[in-house]
Every structure is written in structure tokens, then in C-alpha cells.
Amino acid sequence: METTKPWVKPALEFGPLIVFFAVFMLYRDDTVVMWGRDYGGFILATLAFIPALFLATAVQWRLTGKLSPMQVATLVLVTVFGGLSIWLNDPRFFKLKPTIIYVLFAAILGASLALRRNWLGAVLGEALPMDAHGWRKLTARMAVFFLVLALANEVIWRTMSDSTWVWFKTFGLPVLLFAFLLGNARLYRDHALPEAAAKDDDAPL
Known part of the structure; x- marks a missing residue:
């Protein structure tokens, strides 16, 4: 990360969270029909957060050539539990x-x-x-x-x-x-x- 601009690291760390927050605030009072099911703002925000986190993690790995064990564990748990929330609409x-x-x-x-x-x-x-x-x-x-x-x-x-x-x-x-x-x-x-x-x-x- 030494050769990148100073704002890149915080943007990668907090970007997915901001995406989650923005989507939730936009759809928190709405219901969207997808795949024949009704989804509220929380599930839509989760659906946006998972790929955003994957993208941020991939960019960080590309820039630094490494990921910490905490980053890997977080990505796995987000995928598992976020996926369960989307799949079960819960x-x-x-x-x-x-x-x-x-x-x-x-x-x-x-x-x-x-x-x-x-x-x-x-x-x-x-x-x-x-x-x-x-x-x-x-x-x-x-x-x-x-x-x-x-x-x-x-x-x-x-x-x-x-x-x-x-x-x-x-x-x-x-x-x-x-x-x-x-x-x-x-x-x-x-x-x-x-x-x-x-x-x-x-x-x-």
C-alpha cells in the first residue's frame, strides 16, 4: 500500500460498510421483489455488501500481495452468514x-x-x-x-x-x-x- 494514495486504504476498509449503509437507508421502508420473493432493505443491503467486500478485498490483495488472517476470516463469515440471511430472507x-x-x-x-x-x-x-x-x-x-x-x-x-x-x-x-x-x-x-x-x-x- 506504500505506493498508493493515502485515501485508498480507508476507502477499501470502509467502502463496503458505506455501501451497506447507503442501500439500507435507501430501501429500509420498501420491499423489492426478486426471484419471486419479497426482500426488505436489510436483505438488499446485505446483498450489496457481500460483493462490495469481495471487491475491496481483491483490490487490497492486488495492491499489497497479502491478506491478514482477520481479513480472510471476516470475508468467509460475511459470505456464510450474509448468504444465509439472503437465502432464508432472515x-x-x-x-x-x-x-x-x-x-x-x-x-x-x-x-x-x-x-x-x-x-x-x-x-x-x-x-x-x-x-x-x-x-x-x-x-x-x-x-x-x-x-x-x-x-x-x-x-x-x-x-x-x-x-x-x-x-x-x-x-x-x-x-x-x-x-x-x-x-x-x-x-x-x-x-x-x-x-x-x-x-x-x-x-x-
């Missing part, structure tokens, strides 16, 4: 997808702590060189954070309207993630290492 499957993703991420981070492996550093180490203790702290905090996000998603989709969940998904979750990363600024500073002295990303914690 938004609940797609709403459940973030919960599963966040629980999966929390479990992976928890396993890295149990096995004393720096898997989070393998993803973020180049951009954020820290010592082993710093990575261990951030891994534990992020595991708890993902569990909180999973719980929040469950509460919102089960107790609130489709519109509320879409706003939460599109804007609430990115804001919460940004706040979490910003809130750990002191941790990054206290445990920072010069890039040249950073340890191997897969070294034991």
Missing part, C-alpha cells in the same frame, strides 16, 4: 455475524496468551514496535475489548430496531475501535522500541 444471521467474529478474535488472542505467542505482534508489529510485555498487555486488553463488542452487538440486535443496529454497525463499531486504540496510547509509548530493535513478531512472549 436478517438475524447477518446480525449474528459480528458476534461470532469478535468471539473468534477474542479466542485467538486468548490462545496466544495461553501459548505465550505474539500473534498480535505478527499483524501489527511493523507499524507498532513494542517490547514483549507491552504486546502481552495489549493482547489481553484487546481480547476483553472484543468480548465487550460481541456482547454489545448481541444486546443491540436482539433488543433494538434494524436501523439502530445498522447505525451501530456502520459507525458505532469503528468509533469504539478508534477510541480503544487511542485509549492505549500510553501503553504504546511506555513499551515502544526502536524499529531496528523490535523482536521477531512470532517470538515467545
